[in-house]
Amino acid sequence: MRFQDWKFKESMKMISNKYLAIAGLTLIAGIPAAQAVDFGAFGDVSYQGTSEKNTADSFMQGQFDLYATQKIDPKTRVFVEMVFEAGPDNHYGLDLERLNITRQLTPGLSVAWGRFHTPIGYWNTAYHHGALIQDTVARPTFLDFEDGSGAIFPTHIIGIMADGKVSTGGGDLNYMLAVGNGSSINTTNSPNAPGGTGTEIDVHNVADTQDKKMVVGAVNYKMSRVPLQFGVFALHDPFAESGDGSFSGVGTNGDLIGMQVWGADVRYASHGFDMIAESYNIDNKDKSPANTGSHKASAYYVQFGYRVTDSLKPIYRYENVDFLSADPYFKYLGTPEGGRHVLDLRYDLDDTNALKFEVSKTEPVSSAIKSETSYALQWAFLML
């Protein structure tokens, strides 16, 4: 190729790239103006350490949570949330955490379709992936998202949800009823299985492995004269085996656990003092050939916060998971039984960013597991 030809081609490439970039930026800039799409992003960075000797203290890039929402007609709204997050292997992944379309049928009833947060308890419906929203650095361990190490519930549901609000003289009665794909666990990867390194709850984004579905219902009442809200909820989830069944004895896609959960939550939030408490009663029915029967378990947390100034707020939380050692569900997940104390100090620099310092200490029931003290300094923010 002659030098002049090469130079011409390179120039053309630069020009076309430049115009492509300009066209792209114009398109992105034009969307919010023309269609009133609201964009926003949450993010966080942190430094975390632990008393666990095999884990190095680390600077961490947290989650980058990009969301967009638009009212596409007077009664229909679309919401999309994507999260970029790195795993322990230091590699980033992209998860579509929420994607749903909601139609308001009457002032007191809306129907939504897509992927949502499962309407169990207060925390999982009020606090999502944006770390700035929640007071503490981390969620209660047992309410971790499905890919978290302490998760015991399907915190997302893929299906249909009806929800609404009925206003009464003393407050608002909110209700939610959802039906979605059933969950599964690959028990072959269970930390208690031979060679297993860890498994997680799969909520089946696009392909369910069974016809049985998860059903969740919740009702809460928000008082208008007192900053108090309380609610009850129930969940039924037919867990299936998504591994080869070598550990559970259940064939692939076979019935593994029939989980029933019911619980209650309460939240009081005045200008200075706030409190959240949630309790979960769990009944796991073993569907494997071993058929060990039904196993009762419970999980709860209680959290107190007090705003000392407009910016400064100390928070304390105690959380606990209690189950029988014979319960196969917790054995598959490798959940440690016991409690955890969490102490946070939050400093809001503005409405858009906050510094949080958290110290936590685990209290495992088993003497074979060492208590672990962890600390984290997090800077969480919101981009508008």
Place this chain on the structure above:
Amino acid sequence: MFNMKRNSSAVSAKSSNRSVFQQEMLGGNPSSTGNFGGSKNNQQRKRGQEMGNLLCKPKYFAALAASLLFFGLQAASAGVAVIGNPDLGMNSITAAQAADIFLGKMIKLPDGTQITVIEHKDGDAVKDEFYDKVVGKSPSQLKAYWAKLVFTGEGVPPKEYAGDKAVLDRVSRTPGAIGYVSDGSVNKSVKVLFEGK
């Protein structure tokens, strides 16, 4: 950081023209006008010089200063009026109630009427004034507030209309509607519920 670098390089790229530009604006060497458009710029400069000469005269300067002071005071004392549909069952609200209504915390009036909030578009000066004086939030704080509600599914910001005229029109025609406008824009089609100075 990137912007700073880019801006500084842009400045340095234009620095060769700066002295010529300064000479132009300061009425320097007329021969340099060739760089900026020739005779048209000459005329503009001439008009500018005439205006400058006028302002140098004490009586014109005093008149201009008095006008600026008058209109400045007018602007500074302009208030915001929270307005409601004339059929609303109440005639006044407090500042705290007004703040709660526009933050989506109060969705019904004490008599049970469902409130329809009529909001201004971003960029309307009265919006910044209302949120600063009545609600106590800056534009960025307001955006952050609604972003958190939208993200958690707890609320949706109200529909926005451009300018006082559109807000007045919508409030007057919508049962249960509450909005706000500059107090100078209020007319008889709505009732004033609260005035914030």
